[in-house]
Amino acid sequence: MLIQKVQPPRCDDGPVTGSLLCGKYRILGLLGQGGQSRVYLALHEPSGIRRAIKILRPDTGDSCLAQRSVLTEAEILRSLSCPCFPTLIDLLETTKNMPPMIVMDYIEGTPLSVYLKEHGPQSCHQVISWGLRLCEILHDLHTQSPPVIYRDLKPANVILRPDGDLALVDFGSARRYRTASSPLTGRDPHHPADDTIPLGTRGYAAPEQFGGHGQSDARTDIYGLGATLYHLLTGCHPARDAGASSSPLFSNVRVPDGLRTIIDRCVQSDPSKRYRDCMELRTALLHCRKQTRLVRIRTMVLRAAACAALSLPAIGMGILARTHIAGAKELSVTAEVGLPASDDPPNNSLSAGFNVHTTDIAEDDISFYTDLSRRIKKNREQMLNAGVSEEELNAILSYLEKQLKE
Numbered sequence: 015m016l017i018q019k020v021q022p023p024r025c026d027d028g029p030v031t032g033s034l035l036c037g038k039y040r041i042l043g044l045l046g047q048g049g050q051s052r053v054y055l056a057l058h059e060p061s062g063i064r065r066a067i068k069i070l071r072p073d074t075g076d077s078c079l080a081q082r083s084v085l086t087e088a089e090i091l092r093s094l095s096c097p098c099f100p101t102l103i104d105l106l107e108t109t110k111n112m113p114p115m116i117v118m119d120y121i122e123g124t125p126l127s128v129y130l131k132e133h134g135p136q137s138c139h140q141v142i143s144w145g146l147r148l149c150e151i152l153h154d155l156h157t158q159s160p161p162v163i164y165r166d167l168k169p170a171n172v173i174l175r176p177d178g179d180l181a182l183v184d185f186g187s188a189r190r191y192r193t194a195s196s197p198l199t200g201r202d203p204h205h206p207a208d209d210t211i212p213l214g215t216r217g218y219a220a221p222e223q224f225g226g227h228g229q230s231d232a233r234t235d236i237y238g239l240g241a242t243l244y245h246l247l248t249g250c251h252p253a254r255d256a257g258a259s260s261s262p263l264f265s266n267v268r269v270p271d272g273l274r275t276i277i278d279r280c281v282q283s284d285p286s287k288r289y290r291d292c293m294e295l296r297t298a299l300l301h302c303r304k305q306t307r308l309v310r311i312r313t314m315v316l317r318a319a320a321c322a323a324l325s326l327p328a329i330g331m332g333i334l335a336r337t338h339i340a341g342a343k344e345l346s347v348t349a350e351v352g353l354p355a356s357d358d359p360p361n362n363s364l365s366a367g368f369n370v371h372t373t374d375i376a377e378d379d380i381s382f383y384t385d386l387s388r389r390i391k392k393n394r395e396q397m398l399n400a401g402v403s404e405e406e407l408n409a410i411l412s413y414l415e416k417q418l419k420e
Contacts (some may be wrong), residue, residue, distance in 0.1 A: 028052060028069055034059075036106055039067060039117070040272040046125075046170070047071070050080050050186060055120060056345065064120045065103060068186075083213075087185045090162055091118065091398050093250050098151045098181045104154050121181045134368035135249035138273055142303045147180050148172065149296035152239065156292060157233045161191040167238030169245055189211040191231055217241060217253025226397045233285040236295055240280020240288075241300040247273075252281075272302040388416045 017305075029041045039056040045066060046053050068087075072082050104117035126144070130136070134355045148167070155162040173181040214223040220237035222230050241252040247269060252307035256288035276298050282288050289295040390397065390411060397407065 017202070020067065028072065029054065035067065035115070039065065039072055041067075048184065048186065053184075056117075066100065066118045067122045068116040068118070069317040069336040081114055084116060085191065087188065088116050090185050090188050090190070091116070093158065094155075094162075096154055098154070098179070100181075100183055100185075119184060121173050121175070123181065126172045126174055126242075129174055130169055130246060130249060136246050138247070138306060141243055142299050142306070144172075144180060144246065145299050146237065146296055146303075148239055148242070149299065151180065151182055151261075152232070152235050153292040153296075155188075161232065162188055163191055163232065164188050164231055164235050165214050165219070165223055165238070168243055169233055169242055170352075172242070189230070192229065214238075215253075216250055220285070222285060224328060228285070231285070232255075232291050233288045236280050236288050236292065237285075239292075239295070240277045242417070243273075244277050247277075255388060266287070270306050272298075272305055274345050276302060292395040311361045328371075383414050387411060 031034060031041055031043055033041050038059055040059055042055040042057055044052060045055050048397045051068050051070050056065050056067050058065050059159060068082060088102055091100060100118035104118060106115040152164060156162055166184060171182060171184045173183055175181055218238045218241045220234045222228050222234060244252050280288055324396060394407065398404065
C-alpha cells in the first residue's frame with residue numbers, strides 16, 4: 015500500500031506530533047507544506063480514522079486574505095462529491111491563537127512529484143494515461159455550477175492512489191469562475207472578471223494567473239496540465255524554461271511528435287491558442303495514444319519478422335521486401351515514437367540493419383500474417399536468444415491472431 019511519508023513538525027512550526035487539537039484530533043506528523051499553509055496527518059480519536067488537517071502558516075503575510083482563502087477552499091470542497099477530491103469533514107472555528115483549520119479525509123497514495131523522484135521520467139504511454147485521467151478530473155471541476163478553476167496543477171498536487179487511480183489535492187489556489195454580473199467580481203470596474211489575487215506555482219501557472227491578462231478559466235488549467243505532462247516526461251521542472259515544451263531538453267527525450275505538439279499547444283501564453291476545454295485535449299491525447307500504440311505494435315511485429323526471417327538464411331529479408339503488397343510504404347522504426355529503450359531491436363547479427371527502414375506490413379495480407387505466425391512459433395527459442403522477450407512474443411502472436419480473425 016502506498017502511503018505518504020509523514021515528517022514530525024518542529025515546535026515553532028505549529029502543532030507538534032502528539033498534540034491534541036480541539037480535544038479530538040491527535041497530530042501524527044506533517045504531510046506537506048506550501049507558501050501559505052501546512053497539512054498535517056491526524057487521528058480522529060473518537061472514530062480512529064485518519065484525517066488531513068490544513069492549517070495556515072504562522073508567518074503568512076496578509077492574514078485576512080489567507081483566512082479568506084481558507085474559507086473559499088472549504089466552500090469549494092463542500093460542493094464536491096467525488097473520490098478524486100478530498101471530502102470536507104470539518105471547518106474548525108478560529109480562535110484568538112489559532113487560524114481556521116480545514117479537516118479533510120486523508121487520501122492515501124504517493125504524490126507524482128515523489129513518484130517522479132523515485133522512478134525518474136515516465137514513458138509516453140504512462141504520461142498519456144495520466145493526462146487522460148487528469149482531463150476527466152478537471153472536466154468534473156469545470157462543469158460545476160459555477161465552474162471551479164483549480165489553478166495549481168502540478169505533480170506535487172496529484173496523488174497516485176494504491177489502486178492506480180489519481181486524486182487532486184490542495185484547493186488553496188482554486189476559485190469560482192466569475193461573470194461580470196457576479197457579486198464576487200474583481201476590484202477593477204473596467205475588467206470586473208480579472209483575477210485580483212495572484213496565486214499559483216511558477217512554471218505551472220498560466221500568465222493570466224498573475225494579473226493583467228484577464229480572468230483564469232478552463233484553459234488556465236490546461237496550461238498547468240501541459241506543464242505537468244512536460245515535467246513527468248522529462249523529469250525537468252518547467253520553471254527552468256520560458257516555454258516548457260520548446261526547451262532543448264526535449265530533444266533528449268523520445269517523445270512522439272503528436273504528444274510534443276499537444277504539450278506545445280497546452281502551454282501557449284495566449285489562452286485562445288490553447289485547447290478550448292479538457293474534452294478537446296482528451297480527444298487529442300486519445301488520438302496520440304492510438305497512433306503510438308499502432309506504431310509500437312507494428313514495430314514489434316517488424317522486429318519479430320526480422321528475427322524470424324534472418325534466423326533462416328535461405329529466406330533472409332525477403333519476407334519483409336514484399337513489394338507486391340498493395341499500399342506498402344516505408345516505416346521508420348527509429349522515428350520518435352516514444353518507445354522505451356527495451357523496444358529497440360537487439361544489437362546482434364539477427365537484427366543487423368533492421369534499425370533504419372523497412373517495409374510496412376499490409377493489414378489485409380492474410381498469407382503474410384499466417385506465414386509470420388508460423389515462423390515465429392517455429393523459431394521461438396532462437397528469437398528469445400536473440401533478445402526478443404517472452405512478453406513481446408506473446409503480444410505479437412496475440413496481435414497476429416487478431417488480424418487473422420478479422
